[in-house]
Amino acid sequence: MTAPALPLGANPWIWHSPVTYEALGDILPRLSAWGFDCVEIPLENEGDWAPASVARLLHASGLAPAAVIAVMPPDRNLIRTDPRTVRVTQDYLHRCIDAARVLNAPTVAGPVYTAVGRTWRMTRAERTAAYEELRENLAPVLDHAHADGVRIAVEPLNRYETSLLNTVDQTLEALTGLPEDTIGLALDVYHQNIEERSLPDAVRRAAGRIVHVQVCANDRGTPGADALDWPGFLTALTTGGYRGPLCIESFTAHNDAIAVAASVWRPPAGTQDALATDGLAFLRRALGTTP
Numbered sequence: 001m002t003a004p005a006l007p008l009g010a011n012p013w014i015w016h017s018p019v020t021y022e023a024l025g026d027i028l029p030r031l032s033a034w035g036f037d038c039v040e041i042p043l044e045n046e047g048d049w050a051p052a053s054v055a056r057l058l059h060a061s062g063l064a065p066a067a068v069i070a071v072m073p074p075d076r077n078l079i080r081t082d083p084r085t086v087r088v089t090q091d092y093l094h095r096c097i098d099a100a101r102v103l104n105a106p107t108v109a110g111p112v113y114t115a116v117g118r119t120w121r122m123t124r125a126e127r128t129a130a131y132e133e134l135r136e137n138l139a140p141v142l143d144h145a146h147a148d149g150v151r152i153a154v155e156p157l158n159r160y161e162t163s164l165l166n167t168v169d170q171t172l173e174a175l176t177g178l179p180e181d182t183i184g185l186a187l188d189v190y191h192q193n194i195e196e197r198s199l200p201d202a203v204r205r206a207a208g209r210i211v212h213v214q215v216c217a218n219d220r221g222t223p224g225a226d227a228l229d230w231p232g233f234l235t236a237l238t239t240g241g242y243r244g245p246l247c248i249e250s251f252t253a254h255n256d257a258i259a260v261a262a263s264v265w266r267p268p269a270g271t272q273d274a275l276a277t278d279g280l281a282f283l284r285r286a287l288g289t290t291p
Contacts, residue, residue, distance in 0.1 A: 070110035207240030224282030
């Protein structure tokens, strides 16, 4: 297929967690040398990196900041929790937005609603109430994002990692009434391959609301080394008007915390470097943008 030349990026989680200033100093020059256009910057813990210092690393590497990635451990929740936890979570998201502003990143992306791995059963009425609570607790975050010129991209996760937002349709419902110029969807093909009956159809239903896209193989490995409908997915994205980045997100099996959180029990590729470079080559071929 021939498609617009979408920026292609990667997430340092492929090699490191937590993603610290030192980790970024290691990986950004390598991503640039391999030919990536941009990079996601996760903010796991306050103090992992200083925005002004990372902005200098980005400038030196020539990479664009694709997004600041918000991380939701057990103590970060916007729903079904106590007021203090809501305030702490809002404050964390404000810091992500401020970091994005300093980096000149357009987006803060992630499952910005509740902790990854937190699940519970809901009736239809309870789900409706949960979405209303989410909208109320996101409101001050969106005010902050609008003031900083940053968009929030809400990522639905698979059923094993959340029970709140699994599908495009659920996420669109949850965001009903919120300002479209400030909040939209972050799509991750790993999760949507589990939850959607058709990746291209899901993308078409979300057209115009997709802010950020993450890609990997269906087993978290190298994009293209899998059974996903890449032509259908990429065609639906580009014909639907998406012009943002495609960022490879995967994880190392050699970090206890992230391996358990993402259920990475074995290496997802021969090497982490090969996952990134082979994935980049595949995406360039698939988009018809091979140099």
